[in-house]
Each structure stands twice: as C-alpha cells, then as structure tokens.
Amino acid sequence: MKKLIPILGFVFSLNAVAEPRATGDLGVVIQREDGKTLIVNSTEHKRLAEIEGLGDLSHASVVFSRDERYAYVFGRDGGLTKVDLLNDAIAKRIVQAGNSIGGAISQDGRFIAVSNYTPGGVKVFSADTLELIADIPAEYDDGKLSKVVGIVDAPGQRFVFSLFDAGEIWVLDLKNPKQPAVQKFRDIGKQPYDALISPDGRYYIAGLFGEPGLALLDLWDTSKGAKRILPEYGKTDDKLPVYKMPHLEGWAMADDYLLVPAIGKHEVLVIDKRQWQLVKAIPVAGQPVFVRARPDGRQIWVNFAFPDNSLVQVIDVKDLSVHKSLTPGKAVLHMEFTPRGEQVWVAVRDDNQLVVYDTETLTEIARLPAKTPSGIFFSSRAHQIGL
Amino acid sequence: MRKLLLLMLVSSTALAGEPSADRQNTLRNMLKHDCGACHGLTLKGGLGPALLPEALAGKSDDFLADAILNGRKGTAMPPWQRFINRDEALWLIKVLRNPEH
Numbered sequence: 023m024k025k026l027i028p029i030l031g032f033v034f035s036l037n038a039v040a041e042p043r044a045t046g047d048l049g050v051v052i053q054r055e056d057g058k059t060l061i062v063n064s065t066e067h068k069r070l071a072e073i074e075g076l077g078d079l080s081h082a083s084v085v086f087s088r089d090e091r092y093a094y095v096f097g098r099d100g101g102l103t104k105v106d107l108l109n110d111a112i113a114k115r116i117v118q119a120g121n122s123i124g125g126a127i128s129q130d131g132r133f134i135a136v137s138n139y140t141p142g143g144v145k146v147f148s149a150d151t152l153e154l155i156a157d158i159p160a161e162y163d164d165g166k167l168s169k170v171v172g173i174v175d176a177p178g179q180r181f182v183f184s185l186f187d188a189g190e191i192w193v194l195d196l197k198n199p200k201q202p203a204v205q206k207f208r209d210i211g212k213q214p215y216d217a218l219i220s221p222d223g224r225y226y227i228a229g230l231f232g233e234p235g236l237a238l239l240d241l242w243d244t245s246k247g248a249k250r251i252l253p254e255y256g257k258t259d260d261k262l263p264v265y266k267m268p269h270l271e272g273w274a275m276a277d278d279y280l281l282v283p284a285i286g287k288h289e290v291l292v293i294d295k296r297q298w299q300l301v302k303a304i305p306v307a308g309q310p311v312f313v314r315a316r317p318d319g320r321q322i323w324v325n326f327a328f329p330d331n332s333l334v335q336v337i338d339v340k341d342l343s344v345h346k347s348l349t350p351g352k353a354v355l356h357m358e359f360t361p362r363g364e365q366v367w368v369a370v371r372d373d374n375q376l377v378v379y380d381t382e383t384l385t386e387i388a389r390l391p392a393k394t395p396s397g398i399f400f401s402s403r404a405h406q407i408g409l
Numbered sequence: 410m411r412k413l414l415l416l417m418l419v420s421s422t423a424l425a426g427e428p429s430a431d432r433q434n435t436l437r438n439m440l441k442h443d444c445g446a447c448h449g450l451t452l453k454g455g456l457g458p459a460l461l462p463e464a465l466a467g468k469s470d471d472f473l474a475d476a477i478l479n480g481r482k483g484t485a486m487p488p489w490q491r492f493i494n495r496d497e498a499l500w501l502i503k504v505l506r507n508p509e510h
C-alpha cells in the first residue's frame with residue numbers, strides 16, 4: 023500500500039497536466055463595448071477565455087503572428103495589444119497614438135505596422151517586443167498630416183497604405199528597417215477610405231469616397247502609378263446616404279472577379295480582374311459594409327449598414343445573384359469563415375451573440391454568447407497575404 | 410370631445426418638447442452605435458470629428474442640427490432626417506453638450 027500511494031499520486035498528477043492547446047482553429051472576437059476580447063474555438067464552438075484590459079475597442083482589428091500564437095489587437099484609442107492565445111493572457115500592451123484604425127504584419131512576421139488617424143501616419147513596431155522601429159508621419163501639402171487607412175502587408179517586406187485627406191497611396195519598404203524607404207503616389211483619387219490587397223499580393227485597390235471609382239496600384243510594376251478603375255460608374259446618379267463606410271479587408275476575389283461594395287448605392291459591383299471593367303451590379307438590400315468570399319470563392323456573404331443591418335445576403339458566384347437572405351439578428355457587424363469555409367461565424371451586436379452557419383445548407387448550427395461582438399478573426403489569417 | 414382635445418393638447422406638447430423615455434433610449438442607442446460608427450463609441454472621433462462638449466463649444470445648435478439632419482456636403486456626414494426630426498436632433502445636441510455620467 024505504501025508503495026502504491028506515490029504511484030497513484032503520480033498517475034493523478036499526469037491527468038491534472040493539461041492537454042497542450044493548438045491554435046490553428048482558434049479565433050479572437052472583439053467585444054466593442056467592454057474592452058474585452060474572447061478567444062474562441064471553431065471546431066468545438068466554444069468560448070475558451072475572455073481577456074480584459076484592451077482599452078477602447080469601439081473599433082478594432084487583429085492580425086496574427088507567423089506562428090499563430092499571438093493576436094495583435096489594434097484598438098481605436100491607439101492601443102496595440104499582443105495577446106497570447108496559448109496562455110489566455112496579454113503578453114504586452116502599448117498605447118502608440120491618439121486614434122488608430124488598423125494594422126498589418128510584415129511578410130516575415132517581424133514587424134507590426136499600425137495606421138493612425140491621430141497623429142496621421144504609420145508606426146512600425148517589433149512583433150516580438152513592441153518596441154518602435156519606425157515612425158512615418160503622413161505628411162502632405164505643407165506639413166499637414168493625413169488620416170491613414172487601408173494598411174496591408176505586401177510581398178517584398180513592404181506595407182502599402184492610403185492617405186484619406188491627401189488622396190495618396192504610399193508604399194513603405196522595410197527591407198532595411200533602419201532606413202525605411204517610402205514611395206508616394208499622389209492624386210490617386212479623392213478621399214480613399216479603405217483598401218485591400220489581392221490574395222496574391224499583386225494588386226492594391228483603394229475605394230474612393232470623394233469621387234467615383236477605385237484606385238488600383240499594380241505592385242508588379244509601380245512605375246505606371248495608380249490607375250482609376252470604374253471612373254464613370256454611378257457618376258451622375260444621386261448617391262444614397264452612407265451611414266457606415268464599407269470595409270475593404272474583406273473584399274472578395276472569386277472566380278475571375280473582384281466583388282466590391284458600391285458606395286452610395288445598394289449594390290455589389292462585380293469587376294473583371296483582367297480588364298478591370300464592370301461586369302455586373304448586383305442589387306442588394308442596403309449599403310454593403312462587408313462583402314466576403316467563402317474560401318472556395320463560390321459564395322459571397324454581404325452585410326449592411328444602418329438601417330439595414332439586421333440582414334445578411336448570400337450571393338452565388340456561379341450566376342452572380344442573391345440566392346438567400348438571412349436575418350441572424352439585430353445589428354450584424356461582421357462575418358468570418360473557417361479556414362476551408364464549411365462554417366461562417368456572424369457577429370450580432372444587439373443580440374449579444376455569435377451565430378454560426380453551415381455554409382452548405384445556409385442553416386444555423388450554433389450560437390455563442392458575446393457582449394456586443396464586432397470583429398471575428400480566425401488564426402488562419404496568420405498565413406494570408408494582406409490579412 | 411373635451412377628453413380628446415385634452416389628449417391632443419397633452420400629446421402635442423409632448424411632441425414639441427422632450428422625446429418620450431422609450432424614444433430617448435432609441436436615440437441614445439443610435440448615438441452610441443450609428444453615430445459612433447464614425448465618431449467613435451466614446452465620441453472621441455474617428456473618421457468623423459469628436460463630439461465631446463469641448464469640440465462642440467464654438468458651434469451653434471442650429472449649425473449642429475443642420476449637420477445632423479442634412480449631412481455635410483463634401484464630407485462623409487450623411488443626412489439623418491429620415492430617422493430623426495429637428496426636435497430630436499436638438500435633444501441629441503443637448504445630450505452631447507451635457508453628457509451624464
């Protein structure tokens with residue numbers, strides 16, 4: 023018996039050692055009102071942890087470390103928080119600006135870049151320690167600083183971003199972090215409000231608020247500068263009021279098309295990727311905010327701005343038309359697909375829920391509680407250019 | 410008849426003055442989330458300018474009500490007159506100037 027006790031003790035302690043956690047099927051959900059984020063598991067449909075102390079998350083965005091261990095949360099108040107998904111804890115946090123809108127991680131995963139409204143510009147930090155590596159004020163026109171939007175990572179250890187007030191696109195090369203090199207493209211269009219980069223990292227496309235069309239920069243050959251696509255579209259029509267800006271991170275490239283939210287029209291625009299011409303304008307229920315492609319490109323899920331923000335519509339790319347309208351609940355803020363697209367998670371702010379749909383049957387398969395959820399980010403973004 | 414007239418009188422004064430408690434809740438929610446979408450949930454600004462008392466100090470009620478109802482051309486501020494009337498806009502301005510804690 024005496025010999026048995028230590029053996030039993032050992033066996034019990036083995037059971038008490040937790041199973042190592044894997045991060046490939048984890049996600050981060052922003053709770054915009056209480057400054058907390060959830061860590062969720064998409065395989066189990068479970069909330070794993072609630073992390074507090076992330077400051078003002080009334081608008082927030084997330085990128086993941088190369089090893090999928092850390093989520094970098096960019097908060098509205100300029101907070102940059104490195105969250106450890108293995109230990110459910112904040113690894114490091116800094117406040118780097120007055121008002122901030124988004125960020126990106128470099129090609130090699132070593133640098134985090136943040137795009138700021140106040141002071142207008144981009145700051146680059148070490149992904150490891152969050153120490154400041156570079157500070158690029160978005161200066162234009164005699165020393166004025168512009169709000170910076172639409173920052174993405176690009177191949178060649180670059181970041182690309184747009185200056186809302188200046189109407190410019192800049193390309194920041196960080197191959198030598200001690201000597202950051204900036205290439206500026208001026209007069210690309212009025213008030214670029216957001217941008218995306220194509221999944222292959224070739225085309226940077228900025229949506230324009232101040233005039234029709236979009237600005238396109240071909241990163242394979244920037245010598246030609248930015249080109250205007252769809253310059254005539256909707257030019258003479260009365261614009262419908264826009265109660266929330268479309269968000270272009272989720273812009274969909276599917277089949278041979280780029281699908282984008284129209285601005286000031288209740289349409290999803292289908293643009294041919296070779297000629298950059300409009301192929302179709304799909305009428306939808308309201309001002310689209312997110313237009314997101316399922317990973318296989320067969321479906322596009324669309325949510326809308328106030329006052330149509332209780333709806334989601336699903337477009338079938340095979341015939342480029344709306345196949346289904348869903349009502350997940352009040353105030354749908356975001357949608358995120360699992361890595362191979364069998365599920366989509368929908369954030370429903372006013373119902374304080376995450377609603378999970380099966381994308382094949384378009385039926386609801388799970389609900390999780392979340393306080394005023396906004397952005398949902400799955401860790402598989404760690405390996406996608408531009409995300 | 411008298412009761413009807415009295416009711417009409419009471420309800421019309423209510424319309425001319427403060428929004429009902431229910432409506433106030435709806436307006437506050439709109440302020441937080443729909444105005445907040447651009448002005449920040451904390452109203453400290455975002456794509457749109459801050460709406461804190463200091464930021465509004467130099468601007469008249471008329472100017473602000475016009476901005477809310479009709480939007481501001483050349484900026485991202487849309488017109489909200491479809492959703493709120495002038496009295497409600499003025500009530501919102503009062504709330505913005507005197508935030509309760």
